[in-house]
Amino acid sequence: MRNVTNRFHLPTLAVAMAIVATWWLLSVRYGAYVLPSPLAVLHGLGDVLRTGEIWRHTGASLARIAVGFGGAVAVAVLLGLLAFVSPLARGVVHDLLAVLNSTSVFVWIVISIIWFGLSNWAPIFTTFMITLPVVASNIVEGVAAVDRRLLEMGDVYHLSGRRKFTAIVVPSTLPYLVAGMKVGFGLALKVSVVAEIFGVTSGIGYVMNYSREILATQMVFVWALVMILVMTLTDKLLFDTVSRRLMRWRT
């Protein structure tokens, strides 16, 4: 219990309550179509939980993210390796990532619809292209930050290339990878949901847009809430745990 009160510390809780109260007042003033009441949203959440719809759509979104974001992480690791072995490649990768980084989500959504049609691959490809530069820049940065003095120590003691890689390069790059994945995953969720508006018939983005079309505004809010929950849970349960594990040796 103490833990819970510590996490949501009092001022935050007070502000949250003020927001919900304002929300409720505004919903009374403007009506359920524009702004459904907090209670209606809570009911809606109960409904999707009961019908199991929440798992179907969240699962579909997460599956696409797993492919798109997973692929991005894999390619990012390869780019990181490349940047490590060749300073020439590091420059090229760096510039490429800068270009990718400044490309808008919408560009990839439109292009992926042209290339892949209205299929699963459109949101997957969009997610891939958007998260790749984020994860890869982190890894490349991590690879550049490997302490050369430690590598020289490895040389002095005649450690093999493979041993230097596993004992020195990987552990010093891992925190950067995890940090990149944390940011990348959040981005993946936001981006894939947008891409799901087009062409697919499952996923949080699809069901949100569908709810809007059938004028079920409270369901739009429900799915927004689901998204926030998924994001917070993966952040706290997955990434924070992993980075704590990796950083055991610190302090």
Added chain:
Amino acid sequence: MKLEVSGVGKDYLIPVIDSVSFAAEAGEFVCLLGPNGCGKTTLLRIVGGVEPASRGRVTLDGRPVVADQRHDRKVGVVFQEDRLLPWLTLRDNVALVLTPLGLAAAERAAVAGRYLRLTGLAGFESYYPGRVSGGMRQRAAIARALAIEPDLLLMDEPFGALDAQNRRIMQQEVRRIWRETGRTIVFVTHSIEEAVAIGTTLVMLSARPSRVRELILNDGRVERAKLVDDLNTMIMEEVERQQGATPGP
């Protein structure tokens, strides 16, 4: 293992080391002294085969040391910084450098434990470097260098980052370890007192581009206090000459 340094020189943009020659018999404790920036560390790196020389040669028991080439002589190095891997425990840090020697994992851990005990770190084997003091990290680095049972042990101002008290303790420790293990040691320091306290042979380098200014056997025939005075005079002269010779920052 007999170390011979003959006519070794190094140029970067300017000549840093002109030509340095000295020899160390097996079991000798050589201290390299000289003004800052005279190339002590560079010389040590050349001896360790980390960096190539511009001229001259280094031999261990008659066989040449060539930079970046593997050789079967074992050289342990203690750097100015501890250069321990922060994500490995002290034991694993020491055990890591034993992997090229082809020992089994259990044996590596046992050897690591033995040398950590020798350097006074019994009980701290499972600690991460970040959780022990700077002095203890440097001890672990020494344990790592000793664990490969080196033919030659190179130490580059290993106690530079330590406070005076720890420094004195570590000097005595190194002296003791040297007596117990009989390794040939080349020890770079800028502290004359330190060199006189622990070295058997003192090599005083001149200002840049450096040569050997004086080679002194510290066998107790010259009184220590006088030796320290003489060396202090020498180093002041060299510092002055270096500042006069090159327009430094």
